[in-house]
Amino acid sequence: MNKRVNWKITTLLIAGSIFILFPLYLTIVVAFKSPAEMSENVLALPKSWSLDNFLEAIKVTDFFGALGNSIFVTFFTVVLTLIVHSMIAYAIARNLHKKRFKLLYYYIISAMFVPFPVIMLPVVKEASFIGLDNLVGLVLLNLVMQLALNVFIYVGYIKAIPVELEEAAIIDGASTWQVFWKVAFPLMTPIHATVAILTALFAWNDFMLPLVLLSDSSMYTLPLIQHAFQGEFSTNYNLAFASYLMAMLPMIIIYVFAQKWIIGGVMRGSGK
């Protein structure tokens, strides 16, 4: 087999990556420009890297409020997902030989076939009726909507963990509850990482569920303020792009530092 570097493919891939990097380059240069500079040449680098657009965008969109909301929702969705979903999956995976649990497993994962728009109208009505049309309700609904996929991923992984360690712990007098927390939960670390990444990306970027659920603009998450902003200030592109850049930046920064982890985690999840 040819062990030399294939420069032809390397060049093609570098050329292709322009399609991905160009929209981001555009976002950055527009975000730093003044409206006057836009009319000269949209693509050129800004003459002076002014932060005015960012400061203005922070004010008009209440950026930090939305950032706080997004962090709140993402953080609690991920933490509760890891605890609740792994627990359900564990109980199912360790009892899969029993008919009831097998049925329960299929009942839960069949929800993967239900597109959110199908249940959207009743679920929003129900949530607002019991006062859950807020961030807490959003976390709860995220947990419900992601349950099927996460249980599917977790069960596939837990089935492959040998039960011997857990049996040894039981002989030593541990209860099922203790076995789960002290033995099984730590053994699931690699798949926790995968589930955490997938869930965090979903919760951070989701637009539809917050859009239909949140009634009060003080609860808006980052995608929602971009949507509201577009309606109000659609003509000031510099302001809008500064706001887009700020909304995407937290994820991009995390990605730059943890891309190996993130790519590996998603790949592990998709291999199931």
Added chain:
Amino acid sequence: MAKINKTYLLMIIPALVVFFSFHTLPLLQGIFYSLTDYRGYGTWDFVGFKNYFNVFQDGRALNAYGFTFKFAIVSTIIVNIISILIAMGLNAKIKFRKSLRAIYFLPYILSLLIIGYIFKFMFTHLLPQLGRTLDWDFLSTNILGNPDLAWVGVVIVAVWQAAAFNTLLYLAGLATVDEQIYEAANIDGAGSWTKFWKITFPMIAPFFTINMVVAMKNFLMVFDQIVALTNGGPGHVTESISLLIFSSGFGGEFAYQSANAVIFFIVVVAISIFQLRLLERREEQ
């Protein structure tokens, strides 16, 4: 019954109650309301299957189904072709492999809505400018404002974002292929085309199946891109089923759009099962 450990029940039951209340119950409610004339508030009466008959005669709904299918089929095909090519490139003996992988996966972590707004700017301002400079007629106007071309803009944005995840799935598939098979094929004098169709593709067939099913299902639900790019316009030509259920369902057509949602549900399940059957049979050959 006594054999089931109480701890396991405790682990499952609370979450199951929540799952039932906020997933299964709404699904049943949706089916129930689809048989009424409920507007989302006030009183209601049973109307039988009237809503269902009406959906099939509703130009706007039929248009939404037509657009959504056209969009989903075209996007699924394009995204799979592009993803296989990129994945094979990234799997080859290339320089800067890690950085290139990181770049090609980047779109997956970004918000679809914001990507949509950025592309909208490019379609509205940048491309027409470029088209006028180069004197290319088809580029010199905003394609999102053109009823015949607006859907192409939605496809471009959807493919741009989805290719990242699908590429990763194919990369996972390619990692399972043993290099020695290629060496054997080389000795037999097989060309690249033969090697792809006789070795690579059959080996990654299960990943092809997953990609086709997942991509199709996600594209059928298209929403964010459309809200960002066209909001269903011009007219209603790029209105997807999700957008129609959202805008009309909360706009007083609760029962009617519930019927639409039930039809949509049946369609998605039917397509997924059909695809799985078809592609699994192909894999076995």
